[in-house]
Amino acid sequence: MAARATSQADGSASIGQLVASIKDDLTGLVRDEIELAKAELKEDAKEAALGSAMAAVAAFLGLVAFILASFALVYAVRALGLTLGWSFLVVAGAYVLVALLLLLAARSRFGRISKAERTKITARDAARALKRSSNST
Numbered sequence: 001m002a003a004r005a006t007s008q009a010d011g012s013a014s015i016g017q018l019v020a021s022i023k024d025d026l027t028g029l030v031r032d033e034i035e036l037a038k039a040e041l042k043e044d045a046k047e048a049a050l051g052s053a054m055a056a057v058a059a060f061l062g063l064v065a066f067i068l069a070s071f072a073l074v075y076a077v078r079a080l081g082l083t084l085g086w087s088f089l090v091v092a093g094a095y096v097l098v099a100l101l102l103l104l105a106a107r108s109r110f111g112r113i114s115k116a117e118r119t120k121i122t123a124r125d126a127a128r129a130l131k132r133s134s135n136s137t
Contacts, residue, residue: 047112054105054106058100
């Protein structure tokens, strides 16, 4: 970097050196953008996987609650107030509550997905900088 700055200050840098320097800078920029995108997508994939797992557990518990509520309704209609049917209903209500809590937690996890915002911003800034430099030459 110091050698390049010295030769540019002297005005003796050849066109080939300048092109090679620009190529190296662009290659480094592209490499950095790719690494940033990989890191952001990896974080997003983790959040999506965890959110999906929570949603799957909530769906399973919802199914269990539906089955238990169905049994409870059958027992309640059949016996009209026997404790067995009402106890099934209470258990089903507890599963519904747990399923709702898990769905809220999954929704929160999905809300944390960043959609690679930093990559978009830096890529947009790099494109603007390249546009400005090409317009000024």
